[in-house]
Amino acid sequence: MKPIVSICAFLVLSIHALSQKTVLLAKNLIDGTGKIIANPAVVISDNKIIAIDNKENLHLSKYGNGFVIIDLGDYTLLPGLIDAHVHPDNSSDDYQVGHLRASSAAKTLTGLKAVQDLLSEGWTALRVAGDEDVGFANLEIRNAINKGLFLGPHIYGAGHYLSVTGGGGDINFISYEQKIIPDGLIVDGPEEIRKAIRTEIKNGSDWIKILVTGAFMTTGDNPQNVHFSPEELKMAVEEAGRRDVPVMAHAHATEGIKQAVKAGVRSIEHGSYMDEEAIDLMVQHGTYLIPTLTIDLYFKEKLADSKALAKAIALAKDSREGMYEKLRLGVKKGLKIGLGTDFIGWPANYSAREFGELIKIGMSPMQAIQAGTIVNAQLLNKDKEIGSIEIGKFADIIAVKGDPLKDISELQRVKFVMMGGKVVKNEKITNP
Numbered sequence: 001m002k003p004i005v006s007i008c009a010f011l012v013l014s015i016h017a018l019s020q021k022t023v024l025l026a027k028n029l030i031d032g033t034g035k036i037i038a039n040p041a042v043v044i045s046d047n048k049i050i051a052i053d054n055k056e057n058l059h060l061s062k063y064g065n066g067f068v069i070i071d072l073g074d075y076t077l078l079p080g081l082i083d084a085h086v087h088p089d090n091s092s093d094d095y096q097v098g099h100l101r102a103s104s105a106a107k108t109l110t111g112l113k114a115v116q117d118l119l120s121e122g123w124t125a126l127r128v129a130g131d132e133d134v135g136f137a138n139l140e141i142r143n144a145i146n147k148g149l150f151l152g153p154h155i156y157g158a159g160h161y162l163s164v165t166g167g168g169g170d171i172n173f174i175s176y177e178q179k180i181i182p183d184g185l186i187v188d189g190p191e192e193i194r195k196a197i198r199t200e201i202k203n204g205s206d207w208i209k210i211l212v213t214g215a216f217m218t219t220g221d222n223p224q225n226v227h228f229s230p231e232e233l234k235m236a237v238e239e240a241g242r243r244d245v246p247v248m249a250h251a252h253a254t255e256g257i258k259q260a261v262k263a264g265v266r267s268i269e270h271g272s273y274m275d276e277e278a279i280d281l282m283v284q285h286g287t288y289l290i291p292t293l294t295i296d297l298y299f300k301e302k303l304a305d306s307k308a309l310a311k312a313i314a315l316a317k318d319s320r321e322g323m324y325e326k327l328r329l330g331v332k333k334g335l336k337i338g339l340g341t342d343f344i345g346w347p348a349n350y351s352a353r354e355f356g357e358l359i360k361i362g363m364s365p366m367q368a369i370q371a372g373t374i375v376n377a378q379l380l381n382k383d384k385e386i387g388s389i390e391i392g393k394f395a396d397i398i399a400v401k402g403d404p405l406k407d408i409s410e411l412q413r414v415k416f417v418m419m420g421g422k423v424v425k426n427e428k429i430t431n432p
């Protein structure tokens with residue numbers, strides 16, 4: 001046993017040893033608040049940003065000694081990216097059966113790999129929208145990262161999604177004699193919701209995810225149906241709120257969106273069939289919308305022939321045009337739209353496709369970048385810590401080679417990643 005202990009101790013030590021005093025130099029800085037700063041010098045001590053100076057006129061001694069200077073030349077610095085809707089334990093083609101094939105321990109390992117891959121493509125914070133796992137794999141991953149056992153992104157979110165019997169989190173394609181554990185937590189009636197929420201929070205969920213309407217990817221339910229009653233939604237928001245935990249509501253049908261907003265959820269996920277009244281209600285209540293557009297692209301481009309996903313692919317195709325039209329209206333009306341991809345285990349750099357889709361719904365490139373940085377930090381209620389490059393925040397910083405305001409696809413080619421002051425990737429050195 002002795003050598004194993006000392007190897008583990010070395011790994012932990014080596015992670016901490018990477019913390020240092022660093023200065024990042026670049027051509028431009030898009031800070032996340034809407035500002036562009038030329039010739040930036042970002043001064044970092046341990047895991048925090050302590051100053052943003054100008055590289056042409058830099059007197060480092062005023063910040064102390066021992067800085068390592070990383071000169072990123074003509075690159076552009078941006079805040080670390082935030083994806084507000086991911087499922088790291090899933091893989092693209094085994095929805096609803098993945099947790100039957102793989103133990104929670106196996107899910108933890110594949111999920112850890114997925115979040116580390118996402119980090120190396122610039123995603124420094126993730127919100128998990130419940131996951132397809134019997135246990136709490138995604139929260140175990142978060143706990144291990146927070147303890148310093150592994151380098152990974154900030155993780156927030158829910159262990160599972162709450163669903164009605166026969167809903168989007170239930171397994172509706174096997175005979176009734178079979179007793180298996182579905183991917184969702186099946187709850188019917190306010191008291192079962194209360195119990196499930198207490199169990200989720202006890203096991204570390206800092207968000208509650210509830211499937212208000214049917215889903216695209218499940219067999220045997222309809223996303224146009226509203227599954228939970230107003231009384232059940234009221235219970236969900238009240239019970240979670242008692243513990244200061246916000247609720248994210250999966251809702252496709254416009255009536256489901258309206259009921260969830262009225263009940264007081266913090267965010268609507270998807271919103272595929274929303275109408276203008278639903279948009280107005282979200283604006284009035286300050287509810288965030290996370291439209292998750294990348295997953296539809298992924299279905300279309302990579303999984304068009306999947307039999308298992310035939311329902312989801314057909315629904316996405318039918319709803320897409322109408323949804324984009326309503327999203328354009330939402331942008332005009334000032335709806336708070338965050339960035340979420342519905343990541344289900346695709347190549348990590350695919351997630352940045354979401355930025356291009358946000359531009360298609362009428363956001364400027366700057367607004368799209370903000371949706372995936374500061375707006376999501378506000379959604380998470382973590383905007384004092386993450387979401388922009390400002391003094392006092394975590395040094396979660398990325399860099400791209402070109403100008404993402406001119407070509408948003410630069411965000412699919414992130415060249416440099418720093419997480420809490422530690423360099424995760426620097427292709428400027430390896431591949432200048």
Ligand SMILES: [Zn+2]
Binds near residue numbers: 085087129342
């Ligand atoms: Zn999802």
